[in-house]
Amino acid sequence: MRLYNFVCSLLRFLVAILFRFEVVGADNIPDEGKYIIVCNHKSWIDPIFMMAAVRNRRIIPVAKKELFDVPVLKNLLNKMEVIPIDRANPSMSTVKAILSQIKQERVLGIFPEGTRAARNEFLPAKPGVALFAIKSKADIIPMSLVTRYRVFSKVRVVIGEPISMEEYRNRKVTKEEYPQIAQAMMDVVEVNYDLNKEGIM
Secondary structure (H helix, E strand, C coil): CHHHHHHHHHHHHHHHHHCEEEEECHHHCCCCCCEEEEECCCCCCHHHHHHHHCCCCCEEEEEEHHHHHCHHHHHHHHHCCCEEECCCCCCHHHHHHHHHHHHCCCEEEECCCCCCCCCCCCCCCCCHHHHHHHHHCCEEEEEEEEECCCCCCEEEEEECCCECCHHHCCCCCCCCHHHHHHHHHHHHHHHHHHHCCCCCC
16 A cells, blocks of 8 residues: 555656646545546546546556556556456456455546547447446446646546446346446546536647
8 A cells, every 4th residue: 555655646746747737526536435437548648647636545447458568567567456457358357356356445447438539539438347336336436537638738637426326236237238337427427528628628
């Protein structure tokens, strides 16, 4: 935990120097409970913005497995407990690792689009995030990153109100429903993005 806190403090320091960083809705992240942060993804730096924005909970990020091919980076990612995932074909061990972290009340940070989208576009959400939420009985926190990704430009991180997943906990969810549920999460992210982009985009 000390390493995590040190890394996050360093990231906040760097972000504060390089960008005009603003967090809206920080109090929408409860101090305890099972939650998954879902966020739009347009740049490699997005996980840094996510971790810098959240101060009251530890974030367990999910990252593409290719990043673990870099020896030095792999060591750091492992120490930060980042979960590697094969985006094309997630393994059962990966799913179990993700569910285990959520059940321990660590906040999962995930980008449901699966890959980076163009600056003014949103990609369809992958169904996995819905499965993670339902199987772990976690609620969703939508996070919208609004920025042009230019040094010294404005970065607005909008943290929306938690989305309850309770309605799915007492019934069987069909395979066909998972993409729809995941997309409903991302729709909230996109709406909050559009509502907060004035003066930035």
